[in-house]
Amino acid sequence: MLDIAEELHRWARQGRDFAVATVVAADGSAPRQPGAALAVDADGTAVGSVSGGCVEGAVYELCQEALRTGEPALERFGYRDEDAFAVGLTCGGTIDVLVTPVRCGGGGPAAGGAAPAADRTAGTLTAALAAAARGETAAVARIVRGPAGFLGRALLVRADGGHRGTLGGPPALDATAVEETRALLDAGRTATVEIGADGAQCGEPVVLLVETSVPAPRMIVFGAIDFAAALAKVAKFLGYHVTVCDARPVFATRSRFPDADEIVVDWPHRYLDSQELDARTVLCVLTHDAKFDVPLLVRALRLPVAYVGAMGSRRTHLDRLERLREAGLGERELHRLRSPIGLDLGARTPEETALSIAAEIVADRRGGTGTPLTGAHTPIHHDPARRAGRIGSVA
Structure with a gap:
């Protein structure tokens, strides 16, 4: 998502509602890696990419659906020999995509009460987009697997250790998420992190996608x-x-x-x-x-x-x-x-x-070898950092 932060920050400032689809896991010869995103606003304008074309149409429709329902969704796209004509990645890989609606057109929290989870998440995501658009060092962590109702909740962590937002669980979950996110922010990496049931303290493990925005190397x-x-x-x-x-x-x-x-x-x-x-x-x-x-x-x-x-x-x-x-x-x-x-x-x-x-x-x-791919039996995409942070399954 942060790879298209400048455009999405402009949309947020204009009060345009949008849904953003982000790759949260990739396997095989998937063309885009975790963090790659495609966003669609309420008028149907699209920006970004999650697959280089293979599944863009289906993801576009998921974004429109998320805008209608206001609910996040997680979908897996892949290619199977027995289903060659279905929507999928013809390169042979699979990607898991998190779709999150972001309401920027007003309304705000319900009167007399705390902001709904969707409003809190939207506020956290727009703050993360603003930080990335300004070139600040920051990271956003989002839940991609966890207890029912937790999907897509977000936490923003800044370089000074300060944070905004909440994942909505016990305080221990936010504290552990901040610690894990800061470690990836220090390394300038985008990756997934699993917090065990003991660390999450919400009855089951929680998997986060952590996207970092750091100055250019x-x-x-x-x-x-x-x-x-x-x-x-x-x-x-x-x-x-x-x-x-x-x-x-x-x-x-x-x-x-x-x-x-x-x-x-x-x-x-x-x-x-x-x-x-x-x-x-x-x-x-x-x-x-x-x-x-x-x-x-x-x-x-x-x-x-x-x-x-x-x-x-x-x-x-x-x-x-x-x-x-x-x-x-x-x-x-x-x-x-x-x-x-x-x-x-x-x-x-x-x-x-x-x-x-x-x-x-x-x-x-x-982690490449520099050898020609023609006739080789090495994988096309073999990033050591990606392997370290990959989700096993989020379906």
Whole structure:
């Protein structure tokens, strides 16, 4: 849902009622992963996607039904050989979709009493959409399996630990949900979490879908060369906040790097020392100069970042490894270095090389092998984080 937050926040501000369908579980070769959403307003306008086309029509009708009834619903879509012409995912996967109506057109809580659960949920979801649209760090947890009447209830958790809304059960359920949601928010992950019956204290386990909204992950490109300009462009397409850093002011200019979010003139290792980086950060060293890249890599390979890659020939790489060993790095730290940087695509131009580097970063992030899918027997979608957070069944 938060992947279309800007549009839904605009709808909410305009007082437009809508229903939002969110993928809460995916298995097999499903085209979209948990958190992907499609929303339909009262006029029939649609935004987003849950399947890339396979089941959009059926989900659209579910959204319209939820707007009519005001009730959330959970449906499973999948493909079966014996039912090839039914609505399903022809790619062979299955998805579970939660449909939640969000009333924004007024009415408010009943006079003299507490807001109904649907009103509380709508208020929590619109607050989550507003936070995501502003680029704030926040997460929303929704019940996708639990006691009767609990489906779709929501809780918003902010970066400072504060929260809004309630799941409607015992206080222990909210407390446990906040704790689990904060853990995923810290990691910047969207996933499902099961709270056991003891933690939920409502007679049975509760499964939550936790969607996180965090600032874009960072890519820092060291070395103001033409390959860096091409990489910055590709990285922006992939959703990174891109910084280009070089100690030479004549090369580190806005005109040479129009796609970068930041251009920094500083010694690479000194700039890296000044930054607070997280586990999603990508560092690409394209400096081609030992006086720049050795002190930089000594620091980079000791940081808990997602990826460290360095450009250079195989001979340069071997020489660099010896210099790094002399500087005190151990074999475990050196094993983290992706060098020569990128996948073997036969790349020659800056644009092709940028694609090679980006492909390796995506493969590293998603657990891919980089081998051709044609003739392979590996799964098309194999995200380790997704496997860790998948629901077994919510039907």
